Amino acid sequence: MRIAFLSDIHGNYTAFQAVLKDLEAQKIDQFVSLGDTITMGPQPVETLRALRNLGCLYVKGNHDDAVLEPEKAEQYEVTHYLIPDLHWCQRQLSADDLAFLASFKPMISLALPNGIKILAYHGSPLSSTDIIQATTNSELLDKYFEGQNADIYIGGHSHIQMTRRYGKKVILNSGSIGNAFEFVYAPGNKPKLLPWAEYMIVSQSDDFFSVDARRVYFDTDEVHKIVKESSLPGSAWWLRQYDK
Numbered sequence: 001m002r003i004a005f006l007s008d009i010h011g012n013y014t015a016f017q018a019v020l021k022d023l024e025a026q027k028i029d030q031f032v033s034l035g036d037t038i039t040m041g042p043q044p045v046e047t048l049r050a051l052r053n054l055g056c057l058y059v060k061g062n063h064d065d066a067v068l069e070p071e072k073a074e075q076y077e078v079t080h081y082l083i084p085d086l087h088w089c090q091r092q093l094s095a096d097d098l099a100f101l102a103s104f105k106p107m108i109s110l111a112l113p114n115g116i117k118i119l120a121y122h123g124s125p126l127s128s129t130d131i132i133q134a135t136t137n138s139e140l141l142d143k144y145f146e147g148q149n150a151d152i153y154i155g156g157h158s159h160i161q162m163t164r165r166y167g168k169k170v171i172l173n174s175g176s177i178g179n180a181f182e183f184v185y186a187p188g189n190k191p192k193l194l195p196w197a198e199y200m201i202v203s204q205s206d207d208f209f210s211v212d213a214r215r216v217y218f219d220t221d222e223v224h225k226i227v228k229e230s231s232l233p234g235s236a237w238w239l240r241q242y243d244k
């Protein structure tokens with residue numbers, strides 16, 4: 001069984017298309033979207049349509065919540081300079097798009113044929129705004145995973161791909177498709193984007209289990225072209241990305 005985990009597309013449809021092309025050859029049994037499907041990027045409508053056509057299990061990210069309730073942006077930890085983008089994004093969407101976003105779940109449990117249990121979330125099992133990193137201490141990890149009995153824990157949110165074994169658990173972050181960060185976000189430091197998309201495939205057959213942390217390059221000039229042609233409020237930030 002092969003499960004593809006897709007996260008933090010953030011409306012970068014160019015990056016998502018590159019991943020979809022890569023996925024065509026991957027023989028995937030189940031797709032799981034880990035949230036933050038839109039906001040920030042210039043093509044929320046196209047992104048949501050393609051993600052819906054793919055047919056996934058959908059986890060809700062903090063930005064998905066924030067698009068539904070922009071007045072609560074602070075509660076969802078969307079930084080102040082992204083608020084105009086949040087409103088812009090909401091204006092692009094139909095009532096049907098918003099209902100689709102609202103249907104996303106806080107967490108999803110899955111099982112592999114050999115009994116390995118997977119728990120999928122956006123930030124942590126406790127909150128879509130928690131950030132789990134390679135350096136997160138054991139006290140915090142134990143708090144996040146308390147009461148859970150999964151073997152594999154997978155989320156997004158940090159925009160940094162990660163595989164970490166913690167005792168018998170494996171903690172994964174599939175990375176970000178549309179906004180791969182060079183370093184984890186810290187308030188006051190605007191993130192710097194890397195010119196590739198990240199996603200993961202978890203697979204198991206017989207006595208074999210593997211995690212494939214994939215990187216797909218995409219046309220960053222195309223992203224800049226689309227941003228320039230859009231009315232996206234945050235376009236100046238995008239045009240400084242990819243070492244241009």
Ligand SMILES: [Fe+2]
Binds near residue numbers: 008036
């Ligand atoms: Fe995100």
